[in-house]
Amino acid sequence: MTPAQRKNFNRLLRPRQIAFIGGTDAGVAINEAQRRGYAGEIWPVNPKRAEMAGLPCFASLDDLPGTPDAIFVAVPANAAIDVIAKAAAMGVGGVVCYAAGFREAGDGGVKREEALLEAAGDMALIGPNCYGMINYLDGAALWPFAHGGSCPGYGAAVITQSGMFSSDITMSQRSLPLTHMISAGNQTVLGMEDFVDVLCEIPAVRAIGLHIEGLQDVARFERMALKALSHNTPIVAMKTGRSAIGSALTQSHTGSLSGANELYDALFERCGVIAVDSPSQFIETLKYLCIAGAPKGNRVAGFTCSGGGAAMLADHSETINLSYPAFDADAKKILEGLLPDIATVSNPLDYTTPIWGQPERTLPVFTEAIARAGVDAAILVQDYPAQGLDETKHFYLADAEAFGEAAKQAGVPAAICSTIHENMDADTRAALMAAGIAPMQGIHEALNAISHGRDWAQAHARIVAADPAPLLSAPMPDEIEMISEAEGKDLLRAAGLSVPQGVLVNGAGAPGAAEKLGYPVVLKMMGPKLAHKTEAGAVKLGLGDAAAVQAAVCAMIDAVQAYDADAVTDDFLVEQMVARPVVEMIVGIRRDAQFGLAMTIGSGGILVELLADAETLLLPASADDIKRAISRLKLFKLLNGFRGNPVVDLDRLSQTLAALGNYAMDHARTVAEIEINPLFVYHDGVRAVDALIHRIKP
Structure with missing residues (x-):
């Protein structure tokens, strides 16, 4: 984004005047701007109509009373190019190009998109082939369909590559607070990275949600994700197009490159981006981060008024590394004095129905339990009664208020979740949000959101302190050739690895x-x-x-x-022959046109296909990065002394692999690919037993 485009994008986000150009779709967009409470001037443009959405029409841009900050273009592709060229010459700030028929339409569309890019000049252009933009903070919308969503003065900025998914989010019955919604479309001028660049600087944007089909500039995405991290703005990403069919649909939809799944995962890990795999988890994670905030650790205080609910909390938490610290003897004695005799003091805690709905009794329980467990987050399970059956709802709300107060006193993020997604009505969600409590829908989604927040907080501290070097660009060679194993082992020896x-x-x-x-x-x-x-x-x-x-x-x-x-x-x-190792690993370094050099480590030998146990990192990667990746492998238990095996020096192993990565980067003009399988790992070192290496033909 150039300085001029950045200035114009700010005009597009907060326009004083909007010109809506087109027919029926433009009329709907005017209605949506009014629905959003847009207070600026609206100028319909259509040479064949006297009025549109109850407002008088102008025949052309030339007839407007001034130069608008933004225009919404809903005319056919070829006409859209002419309109946008005229708007650029007038000095219009930004444009939402709703028109389709560009890159996603094949060769002819590619040429039209090139013409569109040239026509746009310094304007900030969203699209083409997109729904547009909604600014919930400032009350502006350039959007061609009925939309929902609300903003309490803060929330999530969501950027999607699917117009329909963005619309679905605005209609969701989950009370996600929103600041902005952008349907990015083909990203001819402005891309997802540009939107992140600007939105992460807005204090009211507490998190950014990205629906990604494919990235056009991975290195720029990394820079902007790290910038968001430096502004304490979490990014939650849902990557689609992971299957073979999904990838093909992605490319036909917006012309984006889908890319290998493991490379996207490595990119997200590198940048502290939270990766989720379902729409409900996407929304619930954003909601939790915006309302409750990210917990610093994995220690949780859980509360239910049902033994079954407590077991559900404990069961899923165990799979995602959330812990429920047990109460010590003093805490147990205090809680036993506060709870009915039928209650069992534990964490998660079933505080039982005899004190249900009595805040004078539940507040001390919540307060003591949260404080004495020394936790990082608190969660209460409540399924609210359906409308018409809600004569007891005030009891639920009384406990909710007491729980929120206890969490506030302890200074920990608070969430109340329903076991069944729909068992929390809109009024209850609004009340909880007003109290600073995240109204979560679904136990798994709620716990996953806490876990994601914890991971983000830890990644934020680590990455900001490390100030990682940027990704290495590694253009794809025209032709490569395999070198002999003997020659390859000479190369590995030069990289600092031991070979037989x-x-x-x-x-x-x-x-x-x-x-x-x-x-x-x-x-x-x-x-x-x-x-x-x-x-x-x-x-x-x-x-x-x-x-x-x-x-x-x-x-x-x-x-x-x-x-x-x-x-x-x-x-x-x-x-x-070399001695039997503690474990056999595989280590590979390859290059990708989008992501540059990537290192893959995993279980080696015959276990490669059997376990599919591997982690991928983008280079450069530090020894600490590699050590964390190793700790995520199934193989890690064997490295860490499983059943009496020798304990491997993980620091030395990680440093050796980091040196190999550095060698590959230093020789990126000559070394195309490296695969070591197996790499024999001993308690005090490694030995590359077999190697397959390709070099770039001069």
Whole structure:
């Protein structure tokens, strides 16, 4: 976004005048601006109509009484280009281009979109192929369909790449406070990153929600996500297009690149972006962050008026690393004095029905329990009665008020959640919000939101302190070639990794080389067509004498001949057998046109396909980043001394892998891909047993 576009985007967000250009859709958009309470001037433009939405029409932009801050364009694509060019020449600030038929429509649409980009000049343009923008804070809307949503003076700014999903969010019955809604469309001029750049600076924006089909500029997204982090503004992202079908639909919808799922996950982890996978979780997480705020840790105080509800809290929390600290003896004694005899003092706490709805009794229970458990967050489960059956509702609200007061006194985020999503009516949600309590709908969604908030708070502290280096750009090479394993191991040695002692010889020299190295040895045939030596029969392990080596040479030639006659060579790598490791890992470094260099680490050897246990990081990555990724692997328990195994020095392992990543970045012009499988991991170091490396052809 240029300085001029930024200035014009601010005009678009808070326009003093809006010109609505088109027919029926433009008329609906005028009605929606009025629904939103827009207090500025509205200028309908249509040469064939005398009036639109009850307002007199102007025949063209030339006839307007002044230059509008914003225009809404709902005419066919070719006409839209002409209108936008005229608006740019007039000095209009910003435009919502509702018109479709651009990049998403194929080759002809691509040319139209190029013309649109040129026509826009310095204007801030949202779209094309989008619904537009709603500013709930300032009462402005350029939006062509009926919409809902409200703003209590703060809330979430939501940016989506699907117009219908953005509309659905405004209509949701979940009381998500909103400050802005932007349907980004094709992002010809302004992209998701530009919106984040501006919106994260607005104090009333307490969180930003992103529905992402694909990113156009990953490096810029990283910079803007880190900027939002520095402004204490959490980002919640729902990435769609993760399946093969979803990816194809994404590309046909807006022409966006979907990208590999694990690379998006790595990007979000790197930037402290909260990733969710469902619309309800998207809304509930944003709601919790906006109203309650992010908890600093994972210690929770849970309350129910039902033993079953307490068990539900505990069960799901265990799977997402939320803990319920037990009460010590002194706390138990105090709580026992406050609770009925039938109550059992525990966390989560079922405070039982004899004191239900009596704030003079429940307030001390909530207050003592929250304070004495030393928690980071508090949650109360309440399912409210349906309309017409709500003669007892005041009892629920009395406990809710007492719970909110206790959490406020302790200074911890508070949430009240219904077990069943719809069991919390709009009036109750509004009352809870006014008290600073997040009205959450669904136990799992509520607990997940607390967990997400906790993760964000910890990521915020870590990332802001670390000030990570920017992503490395790594253009895709025109052509790559595989280097031999022997040559590849020389490269790994230069990168600081240990490799088995070995020598490259012809078949006749293999027995002599083995004698010098010492038995047992490994024999491998080298060749440009032997990337997967095991499948070709091109590797033999545990050879104990010269005769075995010679026999292995002959057998290997026959096996490779049967596999692929053109793959047979007379080049053999003879290596010392290495000791059995604590674990086998796989380490890979590859490049992506969007994301640059990425490192993948995981369970290696035969477990690669069996466990699918891997984590991906974008480079550069620090040793601490890699250590955290390792801790998320299923393999981590084995590294950490599982069932008497030696404990691996994780710091040394992480530093070694970080050095490998640094080597790949330093040699990004020559090294295309690195795969080490297996990497033998010992308690005090590593050894690269096998390597598949490709270099860029000069």
